Amino acid sequence: MPTKQSGKRLRVPWRKKLGENDLPVTLPVFMAYCAVAGSLRSWNRLGTKSIVTLVASDDFYYPVFAEAARFFASQIWHSLRFHGNVLQWSDKNFRHEAEALRDERAILFASPLYEIQEDDRLLSDAVVPLGPRSARHAEAALRRAGLPVTSENVSLLLTEPWSRLSRAFQDRRSPLQALERLRSLPKPAPAPVADGVAERTPSSIGPTLSHMHGFGDLIEWGYDLAKDIADFRAGIIPWRDVETGVLISGPPGVGKTMFASALANSCAIPLIYGSASRWQEAGALDAHLTAMRKSFAEAMEQAPSILFIDEIDVIGNRVETDRNSAYMRAVITALLQLLDGFERREGVVVLGACNHPDILDSAIKRPGRLDRHIAVPLPDAGARRSILKFHSGVTMCTADYELFDLATEGLTGADIERLVRDAKRSARRQSQRLNSEHIVSNLRPLIKLPEAYLRALAIHEAGHAVVSYEVGHSQVSCMRISRHKVDGEIRELGYVEYQLPVPQRRTRQFFENAIATFLGGIAAELEVFGSFADGAGGADGADLNRATDLATALEGSLGMGHTLVTGRFEQSESSNLRLYLPELRREVHDILETQLARARATIRAQRPALDAVADRLLEAGELAGEEVREIIGHHRRSIVSLAKPSRRGGM
Known part of the structure; x- marks a missing residue:
């Protein structure tokens, strides 16, 4: 477990990779070990000399935590010198204190009812709260034991009293047998434990x-x-x-x-x-x-x-x-x-x-x-799936996840929690266990897009990718189209994500390349269909709007137009600038017209690459940047570079 470089142990045990948890401890002891190691992170160094008091919460059972602490101590203290100085303050006597002082090492537990005295603090190098078990501890224990990491199993490990977990998971039983035995027996009403404190489950503690x-x-x-x-x-x-x-x-x-x-x-x-x-x-x-x-x-x-x-x-x-x-x-x-x-x-x-x-x-x-x-942004697709799993415990198939991702785009965690409540209600009305069908049936209505519409989307997004590749503005990191849309809602049904390859000088040519890339989708639609659809303009984030605002900044505030005069550029005021300054409006129009013509020339020259990218995107729905570059590189024609457009007179 210790690293060769610094002598430090892994900071927390639940972050280890599979195959590294080869520990001779039972499943509940490993969960307690995760809590102890998390509280004693600062002492996760080989050879540390310290006497530390861990202040337990109500979620505490000394026999399990004592074994976990002994294992933790054996990992950081030399095994020949460690004599098992893991104690409760209520049980500590003079001999125990003498052994702790002699070895200069001890882990002492203060139970919830024990009030720490000043003498206790004088003996201890630190008094640290012992955190409760968490879902992350339970998941790590299940993985180590080779058991399925399901919401039901995690919930069982978090809600069962420590005493029952300790009795169920024993060395002579396999973890699976212990888990099934725990499920098969009814859970008794909460009873006082040895120190007179009833155990309280982490569900009363709340999320972490x-x-x-x-x-x-x-x-x-x-x-x-x-x-x-x-x-x-x-x-x-x-x-x-x-x-x-x-x-x-x-x-x-x-x-x-x-x-x-x-x-x-x-x-x-x-x-x-x-x-x-x-x-x-x-x-x-x-x-x-x-x-x-x-x-x-x-x-x-x-x-x-x-x-x-x-x-x-x-x-x-x-x-x-x-x-x-x-x-x-x-x-x-x-x-x-x-x-x-x-x-x-x-x-x-x-x-x-x-x-x-x-x-x-x-x-x-x-x-x-x-x-x-x-x-805090709105949750992305991966986060929305995790939120769904947290609230419902349901794992869906790929096709259902695709519908879920689209229907929940733009929703918050609270919206998804409400969706799960509705799905649970549907399951109860049908006297069924909650499953993916109940969740899908409660999603916002989706409309499947016709193939001709999808083809136009693919051509548009492929146009962005091809023009970006040819002008050398940026690299495509991902592109995607949706096969469904939410009924009655206007939203982006396709997108291309870019990544600038290296830091570069933001000259006029840099901005012209960006404008050409923004107009690549419109150029592709014009070349293939003879017209472009309304989705390219109108909204603040639409291609034509972004290109227009960038051209306005180029001419009106960056000093890269017909004059070196600059000014503060506010995107919200760009439309007013163009409205009240006819000369600026003409200059912006000229830039857009020039870059659109440049983008259309690129699409004409690289039509095979455009069709190949569109066909593959239509087939897969989503492409990684590496695959896009490979397709374009394989189908592109060698032409004179379009990276440096011709300058207008006077420039």
């Missing part, structure tokens, strides 16, 4: 970061914060080294509130909810400020903690000059005072959430306050 899907960089930030807070509580780092403020933004329903709850659970610290709109509902200014200060005070009392400020964009900014501006300036000033300085809120991480971060006062986003901003 391992349950979150589609949050991108926010998840990595959350894991880093959990590690920093654990290091702070262990006395390894001061609070000033912990990032104490972040702003997250995204459309309603993407799961910002659920993420805050999962973050607090993963950090094993309290979550205090402080909605800006609820503060405002308190009424007059004094009541508003009192409610806000009360939330911060509560977070300080429970520190370390997370203060979640929902709808923080309601506060606005101090630039506004309406009749409420004086009121809101006072609120913003008070919030800045509460956010400033690590001493004033040591132990409190402030997590602000909003839909419109651009309207938030810039002072709130300065360093030392909410200086990191992470946007």
